[in-house]
Amino acid sequence: MNQMSNLNILVTGGAGFIGSNLCEHFLERGHTVVCLDNFSTGFKKNIEPFFENHNFSLIEGDIRDLSTCLKSTTGVDYVLHQAALGSVPRSIKDPITSNEVNVGGFLNMLVASRDNGVKRFIYAASSSTYGDSPALPKVEDIIGKPLSPYAITKYVNELYADVFAKTYGMECIGLRYFNVFGKRQDPNGAYAAVIPLWVKQLINHQQPLINGNGEYSRDFTYVANVVEANEKSIVTESKSLTNREGYINRVFNVAYGGNTSLNELFSILRDSLAKFDKEISSIEPQYGPYRAGDIPHSQASIEKAKSILNYNPQFSAKQGFELATEWYWNNIR
Numbered sequence: 001m002n003q004m005s006n007l008n009i010l011v012t013g014g015a016g017f018i019g020s021n022l023c024e025h026f027l028e029r030g031h032t033v034v035c036l037d038n039f040s041t042g043f044k045k046n047i048e049p050f051f052e053n054h055n056f057s058l059i060e061g062d063i064r065d066l067s068t069c070l071k072s073t074t075g076v077d078y079v080l081h082q083a084a085l086g087s088v089p090r091s092i093k094d095p096i097t098s099n100e101v102n103v104g105g106f107l108n109m110l111v112a113s114r115d116n117g118v119k120r121f122i123y124a125a126s127s128s129t130y131g132d133s134p135a136l137p138k139v140e141d142i143i144g145k146p147l148s149p150y151a152i153t154k155y156v157n158e159l160y161a162d163v164f165a166k167t168y169g170m171e172c173i174g175l176r177y178f179n180v181f182g183k184r185q186d187p188n189g190a191y192a193a194v195i196p197l198w199v200k201q202l203i204n205h206q207q208p209l210i211n212g213n214g215e216y217s218r219d220f221t222y223v224a225n226v227v228e229a230n231e232k233s234i235v236t237e238s239k240s241l242t243n244r245e246g247y248i249n250r251v252f253n254v255a256y257g258g259n260t261s262l263n264e265l266f267s268i269l270r271d272s273l274a275k276f277d278k279e280i281s282s283i284e285p286q287y288g289p290y291r292a293g294d295i296p297h298s299q300a301s302i303e304k305a306k307s308i309l310n311y312n313p314q315f316s317a318k319q320g321f322e323l324a325t326e327w328y329w330n331n332i333r
Helices: 017-028 044-050 066-073 088-093 095-115 149-168 194-203 223-235 262-274 278-282 303-309 317-331
Strands: 008-012 032-037 056-060 078-081 120-126 172-177 209-211 249-254 286-288
Touching (some): 008 066, 017 044, 044 056, 056 066, 066 095, 088 095, 088 149, 095 120, 120 149, 120 223, 149 172, 149 249, 209 262, 223 303, 223 317, 249 303, 262 278, 262 317
Parallel strands (some): 008 032, 008 078, 032 056, 120 172, 172 249, 209 286
């Protein structure tokens, strides 16, 4: 295991949902954390509790600017690259900006990490890369054609990481996140993720909209499991990550390995919130058209992450739903 003491860690997108959870985790363990964010989708409120910690620093800047990326990676041991424009619908509406941030910004971060001698570049990949592949559970080596501009950008990230690992000897690890949820996930805006959006609507006694018949399913993954996968990606020894070609470029599914339909999700969230407000128990969903770019089912095989990273997710989707609904009840009303 790599020594986990006094590390210098850069979290790009550190003021976002996943990024702020990563900042919090590593600060609690005494590491030095640099947060890079332009606050296009992240929020200062997510990182304000860290401002008094002498191990925390904020660089307000954009990954589309190479000089900012070079500045932020100076003296850094590990990069946890979370900065991106998420959301399939957003990418369909504005593919150019999604590409500029998710591909151009990603390339800038790779170049900066290479030039500043970062030990390992760990980045947020996406289950959207599986595209139209019908295989279940999803296994890392079997993917289909991307179904959205967002999915294309995340697949290009993996290709760039592979080239940089082969060409420059960088250590790159991609973590294909599956429908991550938890505290600090934004319930507002046109591209809010389904769980915080529905929770907010239920708290406000509104009817959530289910796209399609509700039988599409996802491998919902509590954010603490994602934090664990990032930490394991830091501490796993290089020799365990070296592939058959002799360089380090690995991609791992990060999920719990379960499967929850949208109808089941709605019932679970409603029942969890009804513990705080009985009137919520009588709310029924409304159904609308299927959403462009969505795949019917997504469930991960996490065997590769278990065997190589020693990844052992502690929170099932149901445990996560309980924790998330309680957090939202206490923080967004």
